[in-house]
Every structure is written in C-alpha cells, then in structure tokens.
Amino acid sequence: MQTLLGLDLGTTGVKAALFAVEDGHVVADAFYEYPLFHPHPGWAEQNPQDWWQATLAAIRSCLEKAEKQGVKPADVKGLGLSGQMHGVVLLDEADQVLRPCIIWADQRSEAQCQWMTERVGASKLIEYVSNPALTGFTAPKLLWVRDNEPALFARARTLLLPKDYIRYLLTGVKAMEISDAAGTCLLDVKHGVWSQEVLKAIELDPAILPPVVPADAASGSINAEVAHLTGLPVGVPVAGGGADNACGAVGNGVVVPGLALVSVGTSGIVLSYAETPQVDTSGPVPRVHTFNHAAPDAWYLMGVTQGAGLSMRWLRDNIGLPERALERWTGGDAYDYLAQEAAGVPAGSEGLIFLPYLQGERTPHLDAYARGGWIGLTASHDRRHLIRSVMEGVAFSLKDCFSIIQEQGLRLEQVRATGGGAKSPLWRQIIADILGVELVVTNASEGPAFGAALLAGVAAGVYPSVQVACEKTVRVLEKTEPDQNVASAYQQAYETYRALYPALKPIISRPGAF
The missing domain is CATH 3.30.420.40 (ATPase, nucleotide binding domain)
Known part of the structure; x- marks a missing residue:
C-alpha cells in the first residue's frame, strides 16, 4: 500500500497522519501535545524545540501503528507540512533558535502595526501586500523584537514560520511556502514574491527572508539523521505544504471555483477559492484577508471570527x-x-x-x-x-x-463544513439556515494533515495535480439543506x-x- 504522511503543527499539539494513496483513508495517526506560554497578558509564545520533539514522537508513533497493520515505512511516498500561521522563529548564524516563537495569538505588537502602517502608508500597504498590518501577522511581531530586543535581533540571520522551521530540521532546507508566507504582511500576494517596497519602507534586510517555494512541489527530502530518529526512509520528498487553513481547504476539496469552506474550531473561518487575488475595497481597510492558496496559481478570501x-x-x-x-x-x-x-x-x-x-x-x-x-x-x-x-x-x-x-x-x-463544531448536526443546521446555503461534510476528518498529505502526493508525482488528488480522495458524506421555514x-x-x-x-x- 502506497501512503502519504501529513504533519499538522497546531497550537495545542502536532498531528501526524498516514493516508492511503488510492482513496485517502486514514491508515494510522498520532497526536502529541506541547505547552503554550503566556509570559505577560496578551503574549503567547511556544518553544520550537517542543514542536520538534513532539513531531519526532508523532511520526514514530504513527509509523509504528501502521506497521502493526502491515504498512511499512518504505511505503511512504511523500511528506507534507501544515501549520499554524504568522509565528516568528529567529535563527542565528549557527542556525540556532534565538528566542521562543511569538505565535499567531500574540497581541503585543499594536504599536508596531501603527508604525508600519504609517511608514508604508495605509493604502500603499494594501496595494503591496493585499492586507493591513495586524497584531496577528508576522511582520509586526518581528518589528517588536527589533524594537524591544535589539541585541538579540542583531544576531538574527533567518526568519522562519513554525512549520517551515520543522521543514528545516527534517531536510536541512530553509524555505517559506507561499500560502504561509502570505500571512507575514511582507509578501506581494498578487505575484508571490517578497515585497521590496515594504521591506525598504520598514528598513528590513531582505537577507533574513528565505526563498518562497510552491506548496505542491518538493522542497527537500528526509535526511539521514531524521531517518534514524523517526524510521522514515532517507530521501522521502517533503512538499512545500501549506498554512493550516489552506491545507484544510485542500483536504476538503476546496480547490476549484464555486466552493467555500466553513471551519468551526476554536476560532471560525469562512474561506472561498478565488482564481484572482481579489481584495475587499469597500472601505479603507479590507475586512477579509486575501492570501495565496496552496493550490497553484490560486488565492483565497478568508473571514475570521475569533470566538467560535x-x-x-x-x-x-x-x-x-x-x-x-x-x-x-x-x-x-x-x-x-x-x-x-x-x-x-x-x-x-x-x-x-x-x-x-x-x-x-x-x-x-x-x-x-x-x-x-x-x-x-x-x-x-x-x-x-x-x-x-x-x-x-x-x-x-x-x-x-x-x-x-x-x-x-x-x-x-x-x-x-469542517472543525469540531461542524460535528454537531444541530450546529450545522443552524449555520446552513443562517447562511442560506447547503452545507456538506466530507471524509476529511484529519483536516489540514490530509491536505498536507495530498500536496505531498503531487510533489512526489503520485497525483498529477492538486485538483486530481482531491477528485480521487475527497468524498461528500453528508448534506444539510437550509430550512426555508426559519429563514x-x-x-x-x-x-x-x-x-x-x-x-x-x-x-x-x-x-x-x-
């Protein structure tokens, strides 16, 4: 049985899940938690070493469970990465982590958001990167480090996002995948390259940013040390992967026009596939995000509700x-x-x-x-x-x-529909009634990890495209129609x-x- 491994680096822990190439069914999975630290009110940090140890344990456990079913590590044809967006992992000249990662939930950088907006210009910032500067995004957090920890910042040589740090440890390759890079507020989302205009305006050396790589192409392969630590074969291709929401969209087949995703997790999102990089221009600041999709040459619009x-x-x-x-x-x-x-x-x-x-x-x-x-x-x-x-x-x-x-x-x-809240038939019915649309549930029970694995399948040549991968493996299981009697x-x-x-x-x- 040929299989694909998906890793999803979340806020509470990492999920490793192994899927069958033929139909996408789950062969084995494992989940390992790690701590979240709040040193001060509004701060949120994690230790990248905790991610790494949990990742190694999750991979080992997943492969051991699969072997009990007769599925061998040699059957793994590719590995894909998904993860929490917007974090700041800083490496020094020796590629050592300089400080705990400031993660997406951290709110300390309001002053840096205001400075960045004034420095670039509010309308210019939207023109350059398609999104405003928000405390959740990467760039303001990086500026906070520069403003408040200048000696440490002076030692920084590389900025990585959480899952891309795991890629570096798996493969030795420093890279930032495009759908995740879109959430930094430093990427020209329309063209998929770092915005030189923004970098110049905020006086950030471009050398700190790694190359931007596609989501569905191999960005490296499993090295010998990791093979020894996990049981994976040397040389397994590691795909670019994607941001958690982008991978969730892939895992649910939202990779063609006309489809949208509603996710009800700790936070909630509405995400829609877009063929062009559309930006909300109804006001001075876009009310929804415009990010690059993990599907190639595509984008998505996303609205977020914090407390779902x-x-x-x-x-x-x-x-x-x-x-x-x-x-x-x-x-x-x-x-x-x-x-x-x-x-x-x-x-x-x-x-x-x-x-x-x-x-x-x-x-x-x-x-x-x-x-x-x-x-x-x-x-x-x-x-x-x-x-x-x-x-x-x-x-x-x-x-x-x-x-x-x-x-x-x-x-x-x-x-x-996906996420823990979508498991409730009543909540699905309420959402369908209020949105006035049909809600469907797919077989993507592992969400972002499944999407990451499908991207790995494309990178490994198992599937010819992301769309074909979804056609072959994503199935609609249930449908919920809106009740016109309560409209x-x-x-x-x-x-x-x-x-x-x-x-x-x-x-x-x-x-x-x-």
Whole structure:
C-alpha cells in the first residue's frame, strides 16, 4: 500500500497522519501535545524545540501503528507540512533558535502595526501586500523584537514560520511556502514574491527572508539523521505544504471555483477559492484577508471570527451542565448534551442574541477591544436559550464573513463544513439556515494533515495535480439543506445582531472599558 504522511503543527499539539494513496483513508495517526506560554497578558509564545520533539514522537508513533497493520515505512511516498500561521522563529548564524516563537495569538505588537502602517502608508500597504498590518501577522511581531530586543535581533540571520522551521530540521532546507508566507504582511500576494517596497519602507534586510517555494512541489527530502530518529526512509520528498487553513481547504476539496469552506474550531473561518487575488475595497481597510492558496496559481478570501468553538467551550466551562444532568448523562460528550438542550428552543432563541466577541473580533470589525455578551435576556429565557443563542451568535458572525466574500462577486455554489463544531448536526443546521446555503461534510476528518498529505502526493508525482488528488480522495458524506421555514426568523435576528456592535462600540469597545 502506497501512503502519504501529513504533519499538522497546531497550537495545542502536532498531528501526524498516514493516508492511503488510492482513496485517502486514514491508515494510522498520532497526536502529541506541547505547552503554550503566556509570559505577560496578551503574549503567547511556544518553544520550537517542543514542536520538534513532539513531531519526532508523532511520526514514530504513527509509523509504528501502521506497521502493526502491515504498512511499512518504505511505503511512504511523500511528506507534507501544515501549520499554524504568522509565528516568528529567529535563527542565528549557527542556525540556532534565538528566542521562543511569538505565535499567531500574540497581541503585543499594536504599536508596531501603527508604525508600519504609517511608514508604508495605509493604502500603499494594501496595494503591496493585499492586507493591513495586524497584531496577528508576522511582520509586526518581528518589528517588536527589533524594537524591544535589539541585541538579540542583531544576531538574527533567518526568519522562519513554525512549520517551515520543522521543514528545516527534517531536510536541512530553509524555505517559506507561499500560502504561509502570505500571512507575514511582507509578501506581494498578487505575484508571490517578497515585497521590496515594504521591506525598504520598514528598513528590513531582505537577507533574513528565505526563498518562497510552491506548496505542491518538493522542497527537500528526509535526511539521514531524521531517518534514524523517526524510521522514515532517507530521501522521502517533503512538499512545500501549506498554512493550516489552506491545507484544510485542500483536504476538503476546496480547490476549484464555486466552493467555500466553513471551519468551526476554536476560532471560525469562512474561506472561498478565488482564481484572482481579489481584495475587499469597500472601505479603507479590507475586512477579509486575501492570501495565496496552496493550490497553484490560486488565492483565497478568508473571514475570521475569533470566538467560535471558544464561545461554546466558555459556556461549557462556566455555565456547564446542571448537577442532575451530569448524574444521569453517560454519553460522554458534554457538547452533545448542550446541543440536545438547545434543540428544544425555536430559531432565533426567542429574541436572545449572543455576541461571540470573547477575544475581540477580526471580521468584519478588526477590533481587539470588541466584547461579547447576551442582549435581550428576559425572565422567560433559561439555559437552553443561552446555549442555542451562542450557536446562533457564532453563525451570525460567520454570516458576516460569508456576506463580505459574496460582495466580492465570487460564485459560492457549495459550502463544506469542517472543525469540531461542524460535528454537531444541530450546529450545522443552524449555520446552513443562517447562511442560506447547503452545507456538506466530507471524509476529511484529519483536516489540514490530509491536505498536507495530498500536496505531498503531487510533489512526489503520485497525483498529477492538486485538483486530481482531491477528485480521487475527497468524498461528500453528508448534506444539510437550509430550512426555508426559519429563514424569516433568522433574517430578523441577524439584522438585530448586526445593529448591536455599532450601538455598543462607544461604550465597551475601547482600552480600559472594563
């Protein structure tokens, strides 16, 4: 059996998954966690060495599980990388890591965002890199290091993104893959090259940036040391791979016009395939991101809601289940129980609206100080209404993203759902009803790792193209049609939802408001 290995370097841990070339089914997988550090409020860092040790362990475990099924390491034809975007890994002259990685969730670089925007010019920055400077992106974090740790920065010789650091250790090759490079705020997204205009404006030496490589081509191969540490054969080609959302799109077959992806994880996204690098020009700052796709010569538009599954987890942890329910509930999954309670409430939660801004909001507000809450609470509401309103509030936020993408003129014929929240039939139905489109679920249970493996298959010559790889392996398993009987109720509720942020912004959306 020929197989492909996908690695997904996430925020909580790394997933290694082995897939059959023939039909994409999962042969074996393994997941290893690593810590996340918050040295100060708003900071988020990880140790790249923790990633590496977890990666080695995950690969070894995955291969050992596969061997028990008669699938040998020699059967691995390619390896693909996916990973969290926007991190800053700095290497010195000896290629040693200089400091912990400042990851995507870090918010310390607001001053650098403002300086970068003023230095380049707000409109010029959009012209050059198709996106504004945001605290989540790589460039402002790098500037923070330069401003606050100048001696350390002076020793820096190479900037890598998280998964690209793992590539370096696997292969000895320093490179940055295009869909991940698009999230640095340093890449000319339209042409796939580093923006010399931006680099000159912010006085950043281009020598610190590695070459940009394609997602679906071999960028190196497994070296002898890694082969000894993992059990992989020497010479296995390692594909460029992709950013986590780009690989998630590949894994769900969102690689042709007309398809979009809705992901409900800790955060939520709406991502649509685009044949051209379209940029939202409806205001001074684009409300959705424009990034290079992992599929060649393609792009995607993406809106992000910060608190999707996060809102449900907060509800579970802080409001939770009544004691009597816990005593009799043996299903094992508290989320299933919460969904059962929510199912008894009519669409619109009888006037209760939830704003899911528990970590600020990105699309459409780009407001780190946005705050969440319930509006419309009355004595007639109970915990069931709280639960359903959270599900609906997240779906309304996704509709904000979806509507902006629709405004760009993209044809959205089918939306594919992924992520932990998409496993809930009720939540899928709510999202389908609020978006007004058919939602489908595919066999891509491993998400980004599957997409990374398919990219490896193209790089290894197993598949002739990304599109063919998806045609051969991605299958639709379930469909959820919107219920026209609730369309009117949701339209009214959504209009109320949209009116709440601008009404509340002067009161709560400012530093120190609470």
